[in-house]
Amino acid sequence: MQEKNQNKQSVSKEITPQSKDFSRWYLDTIRKADLMDYAPVRGCIVFKPEGFELWERIQQAMDKRFKETGHRNAYFPMLIPESFFEKEKEHVEGFNPELPWVTEAGGEPLEEKYALRPTSETIIGHMYSQWINSYRDLPVLINQWANVFRWEKRTFPFLRTSEFLWQEGHTAHVDEAEAREETMRMLEIYREVVENELAIPVWVGQKTPSERFAGAVDTYSIEAMMQDGKAVQAGTSHYLGDKFAIGFNIKYLDRDNQHKYVHTTSWGTSTRLIGSMVMVHGDDKGLALPPRIAPTQVVIIPAGPMSKREMVLEKLDEIYAALKEAGVRVRTDLRDETPGWKFNEWEMRGVPVRIEIGPRDVENNQVVAARRDTGEKTTLSIENLAESVNQLLADVQSNMFQRAQDFRTANSYTHINSIQELHDHIESSEQADKIAGWVLSGWCGNDDCESKVKEETGFSSRNIPFAPPVGKETCICCGEKAEHTVWFARSY
Amino acid sequence: MQEKNQNKQSVSKEITPQSKDFSRWYLDTIRKADLMDYAPVRGCIVFKPEGFELWERIQQAMDKRFKETGHRNAYFPMLIPESFFEKEKEHVEGFNPELPWVTEAGGEPLEEKYALRPTSETIIGHMYSQWINSYRDLPVLINQWANVFRWEKRTFPFLRTSEFLWQEGHTAHVDEAEAREETMRMLEIYREVVENELAIPVWVGQKTPSERFAGAVDTYSIEAMMQDGKAVQAGTSHYLGDKFAIGFNIKYLDRDNQHKYVHTTSWGTSTRLIGSMVMVHGDDKGLALPPRIAPTQVVIIPAGPMSKREMVLEKLDEIYAALKEAGVRVRTDLRDETPGWKFNEWEMRGVPVRIEIGPRDVENNQVVAARRDTGEKTTLSIENLAESVNQLLADVQSNMFQRAQDFRTANSYTHINSIQELHDHIESSEQADKIAGWVLSGWCGNDDCESKVKEETGFSSRNIPFAPPVGKETCICCGEKAEHTVWFARSY
Numbered sequence: 001m002q003e004k005n006q007n008k009q010s011v012s013k014e015i016t017p018q019s020k021d022f023s024r025w026y027l028d029t030i031r032k033a034d035l036m037d038y039a040p041v042r043g044c045i046v047f048k049p050e051g052f053e054l055w056e057r058i059q060q061a062m063d064k065r066f067k068e069t070g071h072r073n074a075y076f077p078m079l080i081p082e083s084f085f086e087k088e089k090e091h092v093e094g095f096n097p098e099l100p101w102v103t104e105a106g107g108e109p110l111e112e113k114y115a116l117r118p119t120s121e122t123i124i125g126h127m128y129s130q131w132i133n134s135y136r137d138l139p140v141l142i143n144q145w146a147n148v149f150r151w152e153k154r155t156f157p158f159l160r161t162s163e164f165l166w167q168e169g170h171t172a173h174v175d176e177a178e179a180r181e182e183t184m185r186m187l188e189i190y191r192e193v194v195e196n197e198l199a200i201p202v203w204v205g206q207k208t209p210s211e212r213f214a215g216a217v218d219t220y221s222i223e224a225m226m227q228d229g230k231a232v233q234a235g236t237s238h239y240l241g242d243k244f245a246i247g248f249n250i251k252y253l254d255r256d257n258q259h260k261y262v263h264t265t266s267w268g269t270s271t272r273l274i275g276s277m278v279m280v281h282g283d284d285k286g287l288a289l290p291p292r293i294a295p296t297q298v299v300i301i302p303a304g305p306m307s308k309r310e311m312v313l314e315k316l317d318e319i320y321a322a323l324k325e326a327g328v329r330v331r332t333d334l335r336d337e338t339p340g341w342k343f344n345e346w347e348m349r350g351v352p353v354r355i356e357i358g359p360r361d362v363e364n365n366q367v368v369a370a371r372r373d374t375g376e377k378t379t380l381s382i383e384n385l386a387e388s389v390n391q392l393l394a395d396v397q398s399n400m401f402q403r404a405q406d407f408r409t410a411n412s413y414t415h416i417n418s419i420q421e422l423h424d425h426i427e428s429s430e431q432a433d434k435i436a437g438w439v440l441s442g443w444c445g446n447d448d449c450e451s452k453v454k455e456e457t458g459f460s461s462r463n464i465p466f467a468p469p470v471g472k473e474t475c476i477c478c479g480e481k482a483e484h485t486v487w488f489a490r491s492y
Numbered sequence: 493m494q495e496k497n498q499n500k501q502s503v504s505k506e507i508t509p510q511s512k513d514f515s516r517w518y519l520d521t522i523r524k525a526d527l528m529d530y531a532p533v534r535g536c537i538v539f540k541p542e543g544f545e546l547w548e549r550i551q552q553a554m555d556k557r558f559k560e561t562g563h564r565n566a567y568f569p570m571l572i573p574e575s576f577f578e579k580e581k582e583h584v585e586g587f588n589p590e591l592p593w594v595t596e597a598g599g600e601p602l603e604e605k606y607a608l609r610p611t612s613e614t615i616i617g618h619m620y621s622q623w624i625n626s627y628r629d630l631p632v633l634i635n636q637w638a639n640v641f642r643w644e645k646r647t648f649p650f651l652r653t654s655e656f657l658w659q660e661g662h663t664a665h666v667d668e669a670e671a672r673e674e675t676m677r678m679l680e681i682y683r684e685v686v687e688n689e690l691a692i693p694v695w696v697g698q699k700t701p702s703e704r705f706a707g708a709v710d711t712y713s714i715e716a717m718m719q720d721g722k723a724v725q726a727g728t729s730h731y732l733g734d735k736f737a738i739g740f741n742i743k744y745l746d747r748d749n750q751h752k753y754v755h756t757t758s759w760g761t762s763t764r765l766i767g768s769m770v771m772v773h774g775d776d777k778g779l780a781l782p783p784r785i786a787p788t789q790v791v792i793i794p795a796g797p798m799s800k801r802e803m804v805l806e807k808l809d810e811i812y813a814a815l816k817e818a819g820v821r822v823r824t825d826l827r828d829e830t831p832g833w834k835f836n837e838w839e840m841r842g843v844p845v846r847i848e849i850g851p852r853d854v855e856n857n858q859v860v861a862a863r864r865d866t867g868e869k870t871t872l873s874i875e876n877l878a879e880s881v882n883q884l885l886a887d888v889q890s891n892m893f894q895r896a897q898d899f900r901t902a903n904s905y906t907h908i909n910s911i912q913e914l915h916d917h918i919e920s921s922e923q924a925d926k927i928a929g930w931v932l933s934g935w936c937g938n939d940d941c942e943s944k945v946k947e948e949t950g951f952s953s954r955n956i957p958f959a960p961p962v963g964k965e966t967c968i969c970c971g972e973k974a975e976h977t978v979w980f981a982r983s984y
Contacts, residue, residue: 012803037622039568039569039619039890040573040615041572041573041606042597044569046567049565049566049634052564052565052566053604056565074538074539074540074543075544075639075657076531076539077531077537077655078536078639079534079655080533081533084532096599099597099598100571100598100606101594101595101597102592102594102608103593103594104593105591105643106590106591106644106645107588114592123532127529127538130529146639147567151597163570163571178901350656
C-alpha cells in the first residue's frame with residue numbers, strides 16, 4: 001500500500017521545468033503522460049498503452065518501408081547457445097558482459113547454457129548457413145521485431161533498459177558492393193522515417209572504429225540532438241563484411257562454380273525512439289507529439305454554458321464524424337471537467353491540435369483550433385474542416401521539424417579546434433546557464449586522441465557526418481592534420 | 493556441411509501422403525512450403541518469412557477486433573521474479589515444471605532468479621495493483637503480443653514449442669458480471685476470427701475443471717478438428733474471479749466507498765493457429781490457404797510458346813495492375829520454368845487462385861482461373877476481372893469452411909455411451925483404416941470418470957460445447973446421470 005501511495009504522489013505532482021532539471025522533466029513527463037511505469041525487474045519498464053501506441057506507429061512506418069524494399073519479417077529463437085558467441089571474437093567481447101543466462105529449465109540444469117539475445121547475428125548466421133547454398137538463394141532480406149536484453153549498469157526509461165523492443169534487419173549478399181548498398185539503403189530509410197515521421201532532424205554518418213558495433217567492418221548511424229544538448233544514437237546500420245559468414249560458415253556456390261562467403265549487414269532501431277521523440281519535442285507543459293506519429297491527432301472539446309450544450313454537442317458529433325471519415329485520428333473529451341482543465345490535460349499528453357467549439361462557434365459555423373507546437377489559435381470554418389485540419393496537421397509536422405532543426409543549429413559549434421577550447425566552451429556555457437550542445441571538430445583518426453577527448457571533457461564522438469556543415473582541418477586533440485570531421489557530444 | 497546436405501535432402505523430397513502418415517505429411521508440408529525450420533535450441537523453431545507472414549495476417553485480424561472492442565496493447569517485462577509465482581498457488585503448480593530460469597546476468601549470479609514468462613498474469617497483476625485505485629480506473633483492457641516459454645517434454649512445430657508467439661489479453665473489472673461478459677466477448681472474437689478468417693469451424697464451450705488454466709475459476713475454449721481427427725485447442729478465455737486480485741492485492745475504492753477486489757480475465761491465441769490452418773486445409777499437394785489469410789491470394793502464370801510471350805506479358809501486366817489496384821494480393825511467376833512445374837509449386841504453397849494466360853486467352857480477352865480448393869478451372873473475362881476474382885476468392889473462402897465443417901460432421905460420433913463402446917469404435921475405425929474422430933458423450937461431472945476415459949482410450953475431454961448437436965443422458969464412464977455433454981478426442 002505504501003508503494004501504491006508513493007506512486008500516486010509522484011505521478012500527480014507537477015512536471016519539473018526543463019530549465020531546472022532536464023532529466024527530472026523527462027521522467028516526470030513520461031510518467032504523467034502515462035507512457036511507462038517502472039517494473040519489478042531490474043532495469044526494466046512497462047510500456048503502458050500510451051507509450052506502446054507510439055511504438056506501434058513507429059513500427060508501422062518502418063515496417064511499411066522495409067517491405068517496400070523487399071524485406072520480409074521472420075522470427076528466430078530468443079535463446080542463444082553459449083557456444084555461438086565464441087564464433088565471432090569481437091562480437092563475444094562486445095556483448096558478453098551484458099548477457100543474462102538461462103541455466104536451468106524444466107526442473108533441471110542445462111547442459112549448455114543459453115543467453116537471452118542481445119542481438120541475433122549469431123543465431124541468424126547459423127540458420128543462414130543452412131539456407132544459403134547457391135547465388136540463387138541471395139540476397140536474403142529478413143527483418144525481425146523482437147525483445148532483446150542488455151544487462152547494463154545504468155538504466156534510463158526508453159533510452160537504456162535491461163529489456164527493450166527493437167527491429168533487427170539481417171541480410172546476406174553475393175558481394176561487398178551489394179551489401180554496402182543495402183547498409184546505406186536502410187540507413188537512408190531510418191533517416192527518412194525519423195526526420196519525416198518523428199520530425200527529428202538527424203546527422204547521418206559513419207561511426208568511428210571505437211564506436212563500431214561489435215563484429216562490424218563499418219557502422220553507420222543517425223544521431224539526434226535532445227533539448228539538453230545530449231545526443232541519442234537513433235538508429236544504426238552495419239556492414240559486417242564476411243566476418244559472420246566466416247564465423248558461421250555461410251557460403252554459396254557462385255555462377256563461376258566457386259564457393260564464396262556471403263557479405264552480411266545488420267541494422268536496428270528500437271524503443272529508444274520513443275524517448276528521443278519526447279526529449280526533442282516536449283516542453284514544460286509535457287509531451288508534444290508530431291502529428292504523423294501522434295495516436296490522437298485532434299481532440300475536440302465543447303465549451304460554453306451547459307444550457308447550450310445540446311446544440312454544441314450536436315455540431316461536435318458532426319465535426320467528429322467528418323474528421324474521422326477523412327482519416328484524422330480524432331477523439332472528443334466530454335468529461336465533466338472545465339475546458340481549462342482539459343486544455344492542460346491534452347497539452348500535457350502532446351495532442352497536436354485541439355479544437356474548441358462553443359455556442360457562438362456553432363452559430364457562426366466555425367471552430368477554434370489551437371496548435372500544440374506554437375499555442376497559436378485559428379478560427380476555421382466548418383465547411384471543409386477536414387481539409388483545413390489536415391493542412392494544419394501538416395503545418396504542425398513541418399514546423400516541429402523546423403524548430404528542432406533550428407534548435408540543433410543554434411546549439412552546434414564548429415569553431416572549436418582544441419581540447420582547451422572545448423573546455424572553455426563547456427565552462428562558459430555552464431556559466432551562461434546554456435547547454436554546451438554539439439561540437440564539430442577535426443580528428444586525425446587515432447583512437448587515443450578520440451578517447452582523450454572523451455575522458456577529459458565527457459564529449460564522445462557521435463559520428464563522422466557524410467555532409468558536415470564545414471570541413472575541419474586539424475585534430476581537436478593532437479593538432480595534426482584531420483582525417484575526418486566529427487560530431488562530438490555528451491550522449492545517452 | 494553434412495547437416496546442410498541432410499536439410500536440403502529432407503526438404504526437396506516428396507510430401508508423404510496424408511493417408512500414409514499424417515504427422516509425416518504435416519512435417520513435410522511445413523518444411524517444403526518453407527514455413528519453418530528447426531532451430532539449434534531445444535524444442536524451438538524458426539518462423540521463416542512464409543510462416544511468419546501467416547502469423548502477421550492472423551495478428552492483424554485479431555488486433556483490429558481487440559481495438560474495436562476498446563482494448564489497447566502494452567508490453568510487460570519478459571522476466572518474472574520467482575516470488576511472483578508463489579502468490580497464486582494453483583498457478584505456480586501448473587507452470588513451475590515448465591519454466592526456464594535466468595540465474596546469472598551481467599557476469600554475476602542473481603539474488604532472486606527470474607523465470608521466462610509462460611504467461612503474464614503474475615507480473616501484470618502486480619502492475620495492476622499499482623494502477624488501479626478507484627472504480628474510475630476500471631475496466632482495464634490490455635492486450636500484449638509477446639514471446640512465451642514452456643519447456644515441454646514433447647514438442648511439435650507450431651503446435652507445441654519451447655518458445656512460441658502469442659497474444660495475451662488481461663483485463664480487470666468492477667465485478668463478476670462484467671468480467672464474465674468480457675470473457676465471453678473475447679471467446680466470441682476468437683470464434684469469429686478462426687471461423688471467418690481462417691475458415692476453421694470450432695466448437696465453443698467450457699473446459700472441464702481438470703483442463704482449466706492454472707488459477708482460473710472457469711476456462712472456455714474454441715476447439716478445432718484436424719484432418720487426422722485430433723483436436724487442437726485454438727484459443728482460450730479465462731474468468732479468473734478474484735483469485736489473482738487477492739494474490740496480488742488488486743483493490744479499488746468503489747462508489748459505495750468500500751475497498752473491493754477486482755475481477756480479472758485473461759485470454760490467448762498463439763502461433764499454433766498456423767499449424768491448425770495447415771492441418772485443417774492442406775492435402776497431398778501441400779498447403780491450402782484460406783484467401784483471407786493467404787499472403788498471396790492469386791498467382792498469374794503466363795502460358796504458350798515463347799514466340800508469343802511478348803503479347804501475353806503485356807496483357808499479364810495489365811491484369812496484374814488491375815487486380816493489385818482492386819486490393820487483391822497478387823503476384824506473377826515469370827521464372828524460366830514450365831507452367832506445369834509452376835502449377836505444382838503454387839499449389840504446394842497453398843495459393844487459393846491461379847490465373848493462367850496464354851496467347852489464345854489474350855485473343856479472346858479472357859483468362860483461366862484454377863481454384864486451389866476444388867481444382868476446378870473457370871474461364872473469366874478480362875472485363876471486370878477484379879470483380880470476378882474477388883467473387884472467386886469469396887467462394888473459395890466459404891467452400892473451405894464448408895468442407896472443413898463437413899469433414900468435422902462426418903468424423904463426429906454422438907452414439908457412444910460407454911468406454912467399451914468407445915473402445916469398439918476406435919478398434920473398428922482402425923480396422924476400416926478410418927480416423928476415429930471426435931466423440932460426443934455424457935459426463936457425470938466426476939474428475940475420476942474423465943481421467944479414466946483418457947487413461948483407457950487416449951480420448952480426453954475437449955470442451956463442454958454451449959450448443960451440442962445432441963444432449964447426452966448418461967456418463968460415458970459410470971453410466972450415471974450426465975451433468976454435461978462433452979466432446980472427447982485425441983488432441984495435440
